[in-house]
Amino acid sequence: MNSGLSPEKKRIFVSFLLATSIVVVIFIALIGYISLKGVSEISNILGIIFTLIIALSGVFLLFSTLILVAAMISGKQSRLSMKLRGVVTKLLFPVVLIVAKILKVDKDKIIRSFISVNNELVLDFVKQKGVKKLLILLPHCIQLDNCELKVSSNIMNCKKCGRCDIGDLAKLSEKYNLNIKVATGGTIARRIVKETMPDLIIAVACERDMLSGIQDTYPLPVIGLINERPFGPCINTKVSVAMIEKTLETIRYKEVR
Ligand code: SF4
Incomplete structure (x- = not known):
């Protein structure tokens, strides 16, 4: 099946996903910075460990998003992107919807775009399997x-x-x-x-x-x-x-x- 997915339809979800990831990473960095100040007061080592955990979470999130965006743009699914689909489906998508609500973008439009992208990736996966x-x-x-x-x-x-x-x-x-x-x-x-x-x-x-x-x-x-x-x-x-x-x-x- 040609998913009938126009580049424009794809772009809606992909743009929101990228924007949301950047917002979340900035938010993580901010929370990390504020908490780090407090943790460093207790112990320097704890402060370093805490900073590393926060930094790794941010890098993981950005890395996951970039792999998924590459899969969404190419329409080609990899084993890794299939695994990372959960990060978007469970973690990031609820935040995408909050961002869409703040920007007054029709929720159903974003969901339809997400479903179209999801279908394309799933089809590629099941065709192989x-x-x-x-x-x-x-x-x-x-x-x-x-x-x-x-x-x-x-x-x-x-x-x-x-x-x-x-x-x-x-x-x-x-x-x-x-x-x-x-x-x-x-x-x-x-x-x-x-x-x-x-x-x-x-x-x-x-x-x-x-x-x-x-x-x-x-x-x-x-x-x-x-x-x-x-x-x-x-x-x-x-x-x-x-x-x-x-x-x-x-x-x-x-x-x-
Ligand atoms: S109305 Fe009832 S019998 Fe007719 S097609 Fe629909 S489900 Fe079947």
């Missing part, structure tokens, strides 16, 4: 709100009437023998992931649920597809089934399962 155990995770709001069939227990309960995207997803599931689950909430989604332990998750969700999902399931690789919400949030949402199929083709799912 192959996928044996795939899980496709859908939110319950994809199902038509007045359909009474219980697709959350089994997507094959769908009668494929065509009134919502679950029908086409059920057909896709038959075609590729997919493990597709419909989660009625974050807790259920986490439980499904824990029980399945897949080596790749293709998840459909809104921006905020997707972000918390990627953070919660780290280090499992997640390809995130943002749902469309023509009727507003959490009701009769839609997803591009063609995009999911394209992703399966990109990771050559038919060949590796």
